[in-house]
Amino acid sequence: MEKQMKAWRLEKMGGKLELKEVPVPEVRAGSVLVKVAVTALVSYLKSYTEGKLAVYNPPPHEFTMGSNAIGYVEAIGQDVWHLKHGQRVILSSHITARDNVSSPVMILLGITKNGDAALSAQLDYPDGTLAPYVLVPVETLTPLDGLEAYSDAQLSAVSRFVVPYGGLLKGHLSAGETIIINGATGSFGASAVFLAVTMGASKVIVTGRNADVLRSVAEKAGKRVLPVVLSGNIQEDVAAIKNICGGGADMAFDMVGNAKDPNSTLSALYSLVPGGRLVIMGSMTVDLPIPYTYVMLNSWSILGNFMYPKDATRKLLEIVKSGQLPIDLISPIIFKMSELDQAMDAAAAATNFENVMINCQS
Known part of the structure; x- marks a missing residue:
């Protein structure tokens, strides 16, 4: 496995955005290294990079952007007991602290945090999915077993529904x-x-x-x-x-x-x-x-209501398996890693039946 990769790094909101070489993250306890196949772009991503969305709280240092994704398990840390190497998974950018407390902190991976209390979580996992590999806590991943009839790009639409x-x-x-x-x-x-x-x-x-x-x-x-x-x-x-x-x-x-x-x-x-x-x-x-x-x-x-419960993706995938939810109505529009600028424009202009994404292995 390679030691370096090229990721889309943002200096800060409104700062320099560039595709640059960074180390591939090392897996640690409770985490999984995912080989990213495709990552969907939010419609507001270009405004976000240009610093026009003051309500967001990105990591306080340079970071890799990117949120929800489809990928494959590359490496598994200690305390991860169910996932297997090579298994296809869907990655949720919505991370909630696993601590048994009344008000667990929340972050959106590669985008923002919910208040100052969530800074520690954001510093632990600052980098998103606009890269060939991403390190995430295991609870953000849901296996995609039994959905072999769908392509990675088609399954990306599940994040639109969840x-x-x-x-x-x-x-x-x-x-x-x-x-x-x-x-x-x-x-x-x-x-x-x-x-x-x-x-x-x-x-x-x-x-x-x-x-x-x-x-x-x-x-x-x-x-x-x-x-x-x-x-x-x-x-x-x-x-x-x-x-x-x-x-x-x-x-x-x-x-x-x-x-x-x-x-x-x-x-x-x-x-x-x-x-x-x-x-x-x-x-x-x-x-x-x-x-x-x-x-x-x-x-x-x-x-x-903000986002969704931890088990929502798993339950929604069961509905998809039953054939009751037509995720194939959402048309994938796929760009290469080098085409992020064009992809952000396309995401901003996309219709409600289009899903703009980056092929992170291209």
Whole structure:
């Protein structure tokens, strides 16, 4: 095995980004060295590298970028008992401390940390997947046994689905319920639509402002998916949603992206039946004004959710194995390691049915 590799290193957000030679990490207790096949790019990666996303907290020194990936076990540290050399795995960038404490720290590998308390975790695992090899804690890996019919690039789409899956689990979506997916025109929102259908929702109301994209999502996801094009007027939008729901929804899943106003989220909230749940997982540049008395009188639950439980990927893979979740609807767009700049532009422009990734062995 080689001792050196070329990785995409970022000096700091807004600093120098270059493909440079670094040592291949050495495995240690509790960790696994993964040979990275493909790593998907987040849509905001170029803005991140240019220092335009001040909310993120990257490692305090030069680091390798990159998050979720498909790869193969290269070396195994002590205290790792189930994985085998050469086994194909999916890597989750969402790392939660394994310590048995009430508030375990969290980081997103190669991207950010959740508060200053997570610095120690980030320093232990600062480097992401834009490299031929990556060292990760064993709990970030899930075996891909039984999925030989899918290519590495196809299985990369699982990471697109697992994020909204975490939100649907948080909201306890049950078979037979009506759910609103707000922000259904985005990549995570569209994935949530297919998940809601797979999980047995009787009606999936997809909302957004792009009529063509909503129609495309509804056509691909089936007859239980019903689009509502939002006007931005809360009263009108609530009336339209309730009309197509047949009275109201049991749950709303909100995945708006960098919303400039709260109107679509409030429209989803006001369209709930008494006792309904709103799960928020998106991003908004303004505050969300909550009508205290209205929420109390309707017994609504408003739930924030970040990422997904540790066992979510394993459970989702069982759904994929059963053939109920059409991950092959997501088209891979693959770039070479040397083409990161073009790939970041493509990721920013990608549709909700495209997945831009880097072949880390190219």
